[in-house]
Amino acid sequence: MSDNSSFGSTVKFGHNVKTLFRWTGSTYRLVWKEFIIYTMAYIGLSIVYDFALDDDGKKGFEDISAYCSKYTSSLPIILLLGFFTSTSMQRWFSLVHSMPGTTRVIASFVMSIKEGQPEGYQIVEQYSRWIVLGWALTFRLICKPLKRVFPTLVSLENAGLLLPHERLQLESEIASNHPIVVVQWNLALLKRCNRQGMFMDFSDYQRNQDNLMTFKKSCGDTIKFAAKNIPFALIQAVTITVYSYGLASLMARQLTDEHTPTSFTIRYFPVLNAFQYFLYYLWLQFGRLAAYPFSDDENDIDIKRLLQAHVDDAVRWQSLYSSPGLTEQIVSHSLHNSSHEWMVNSFTLVRSKVWLKLIRLNQKNLACPKAQRGLISEPLANGNNQESALM
Structure with missing residues (x-):
């Protein structure tokens, strides 16, 4: 039993890993170009701060960074994205259910x-x-x-x-x-x-x-x-909000001292900033796909x-x-040569599964304390009534 469960867990883990690294129709395909642009812009600003600015320039850069940090924290981006995505998905479900069939x-x-x-x-x-x-x-x-x-x-x-x-x-x-x-x-x-x-x-x-x-x-x-x-003004408002958050997050980064262990990582690898921004960006992309599902994208309806x-x-x-003629011949031939073995085999399979369940319940009954045996139903707890319970 444990071998089967471990094998099933391994298969499930392998399937999850395969799904995680899938490219076709994935989130990576939606954001890889924007991610490269974002990373290059982030590293470029870091290079400008470290090598192209003097002390007064760095002071102004830090002031702008602090202002952008306050700006990004005050944006109602989650509220706008939640409303936009829920509206788009409701409309998508309504559209799919209303599609005619022939x-x-x-x-x-x-x-x-x-x-x-x-x-x-x-x-x-x-x-x-x-x-x-x-x-x-x-x-x-x-x-x-x-x-x-x-x-x-x-x-x-x-x-x-x-x-x-x-x-x-x-x-x-x-x-x-x-x-x-x-x-x-x-x-x-x-x-x-x-x-x-x-x-x-x-x-x-x-x-x-x-x-x-x-x-x-x-x-x-x-x-x-x-x-x-969906009104174009709503799509425009959400798009402007997400893109302005992305631009502000390029500057709203934590500037650390040069000798801290994480200073190089924070300045040249926008891990946390990029992760948060692209979550919002993906949310926006999903809403756009749901708003118009009849385009050329591979995630749209073909x-x-x-x-x-x-x-x-x-x-x-x-x-x-x-x-x-051919269909009638198949029907006629099947009627005159019908086999009921599938019914017998199916009943045998179901009956065996029921017996296994009864045996497990009886084992639990034997393992239960006397005070808790009343919790098990009477037909299943009594071994003499197993056949009546099966029927």
Whole structure:
């Protein structure tokens, strides 16, 4: 038992060390340039103080250093950073939860269309394409990397997400209304399918309509959260505060006598000053990343990869209607050759774990004083009732 625990502790320690020295997506990648600039400026000021100033200059330098020290202690930097970061993270969570998904709305439509319809595959393909198109048009409004991939509606047409006559109609609308227009196309397609009796059940029309309106609401919420960004004045105020603290901390350093053991370290290695400042700087960077998560940074949401994933999912759901033979063969073969050994093995595993727990409880019961044996529940404390407790 102790060997297993020590092995688990070793693995956990190794994982923590690996995480600590990871470069991709790390805090080191966010601050390494600024850290080099800060260190060079700090050492440069130390060289100026030690070798370029006379006694009167050093006296003035020390006065400025003392003034900067009082200035840094009076800044409400923690209050501003806390408010800014909490606001950014709340907005980030709201934005992530409001992001639309395509799987539910496409899968519900595919599974509700009757098989063998004359235009069944074309309708399923068009419905799925319009859902993915609405998703792409939504994030094209708020995501600059996706905007660079599809700068115009012609680029969407070249990618196969848009047809020429559809592009002409979208060009007559403003860009912010493009996702709504595509949803209207799908609503008209649902009405046509209902009029032609293509749904398996009379309730499928209403259910698909509800899913489509939920998709529309998610697209609208995503645009709303991205458009109503955090006020620029707040970001500017926090940025000025952090950078002014960093500039002041270059001078607000403790000047020691030349013969103290730590004088060289304090003058030429800004360990404590840099550590405190870059904690604030990282806090600011996290707030900025959360305020706009659709950029090109590796910590941002990869919208281009998400779009490709939605396209792949749509193609798979279309194949479930167009060529269901392979899937039906797998289901039929599994039904006729089903194995229940997994159930027996799982029950045996659970039963063995329960017995081990009962044995340990009985061992604790034997080790307990007589006055404390009543604390153990009766079915588990009584060895004759172990089978009834298991059941």
